[in-house]
Amino acid sequence: MARVLVLEDDQLFNETLEDFLEEEGYTIQCALDPYSALDLSYNHVFDLYLFDVNLPYENGFDLLKKLRQSGDMTPTIFLTSREDKGSLTQGFGIGADDYMKKPIDLDELLLRIQAVLRRQIRKERMSIGKYRLDTVAKILYLEDKPLDVTQKAIELLVLLVQANGEVVSSEEIKNRLWAAGQSASDGSLRVYITQLKKYFPEAISNVRAVGYRWTIN
Numbered sequence: 001m002a003r004v005l006v007l008e009d010d011q012l013f014n015e016t017l018e019d020f021l022e023e024e025g026y027t028i029q030c031a032l033d034p035y036s037a038l039d040l041s042y043n044h045v046f047d048l049y050l051f052d053v054n055l056p057y058e059n060g061f062d063l064l065k066k067l068r069q070s071g072d073m074t075p076t077i078f079l080t081s082r083e084d085k086g087s088l089t090q091g092f093g094i095g096a097d098d099y100m101k102k103p104i105d106l107d108e109l110l111l112r113i114q115a116v117l118r119r120q121i122r123k124e125r126m127s128i129g130k131y132r133l134d135t136v137a138k139i140l141y142l143e144d145k146p147l148d149v150t151q152k153a154i155e156l157l158v159l160l161v162q163a164n165g166e167v168v169s170s171e172e173i174k175n176r177l178w179a180a181g182q183s184a185s186d187g188s189l190r191v192y193i194t195q196l197k198k199y200f201p202e203a204i205s206n207v208r209a210v211g212y213r214w215t216i217n
Contacts, residue, residue, distance in 0.1 A: 002047035002117055003027040007037040007063070008079065009055050017050065020106050021113075034063040041067060042175050045155075046074050048117060053080035053087065061090055068095045070172060071163045075116045079104055128161065129216075131199065140199070147199065152177055153192040160204065160214040169211035 004026050008014040011032060018028045029044065031037035033056050041049075049067075051060035064076055077098040078091045091099050097116050100109060126133040132141040138154040140147045149157075155177050160168055170189060178184035193212065197204055203216045 002113075003029070003045070004048045004050060004113075005037060005040055005044075005046045006030045006050045007032075007034065007055070007060065008050070008052045009033060010052075016106075020110075024110060026113075034058050034060070037063060038066070041072060041074070047120065048113060049074050049076040050113075051076060051078050053078055053082055053091070061087075061094055064091075064096065065094045071159055071166075071168060071176075073162055075120050077109075077112060077116060079109075126158075126161070128157075128200075133157065142199075149195055149199070150192065153195040156189075156192050157196055157200075160212060163214060165213065165215070167207045167211050167213045171211075173211065 004021060006014060006017050006021070006028055008017060008030070009032050014030050014032060018030050021028050029040055029046075031040055035057060037049075037051070040046075049064070051064060053060040055063075060078060060080070064078075067074070073095075075097045076095065077100065078096050079100050079102060080087065080091075081102040082088075083101065088099055097119070098112050100112065126135060130142065131147075132144075133139075133154070134141070135154070135158050138151040140149045140154060140157070156173060159173060159176055170186060173189060174184040193204060193206075200216075203214055205213050205215050207213055
């Protein structure tokens with residue numbers, strides 16, 4: 001079942017969302033502030049973010065903007081008490097997938113989550129030239145034949161492609177691909193780059209002392 005990160009500073013509502021979604025079969029991690037949510041997003045892979053907007057330290061819009069700029073395209077639903085159209089426009093403008101006004105009807109929330117995840121499944125089957133990539137199963141195919149590519153290399157491939165030609169730093173790659181406490185080195189990163197270059201020899205360029213860039217569509 002899908003893994004969801006819930007960011008809501010009202011502890012009672014946070015716990016209500018956690019209990020409700022766990023009963024529906026989702027795997028839930030919760031945060032009460034954006035800094036904790038940011039740490040969780042770097043240390044775990046989520047299928048969906050549920051973000052409050054009015055938060056301590058910074059708002060949910062600012063947090064999602066940071067995540068999108070780092071290449072994190074995880075589907076996001078905002079839950080907010082804001083009523084103005086300006087907030088609605090801002091939320092969608094920075095990459096939100098849906099927006100619900102409080103008070104939240106939990107049954108409606110469930111339907112919206114299911115709809116967003118269905119759309120995401122369609123996005124998770126990517127075509128890259130003559131190759132087909134299943135980002136959920138983390139398998140690269142050539143003419144329906146699965147290729148010998150490790151899951152970490154697949155995660156790296158997705159990260160590079162989604163950066164849309166921007167350089168992805170080595171530090172960012174290691175933060176995204178390895179959880180806290182796991183060993184991540186430049187050597188292990190080069191192993192995964194070498195795996196990908198076997199299939200995409202012209203697509204990945206090394207930006208010296210910075211990181212890597214996906215250079216073709």
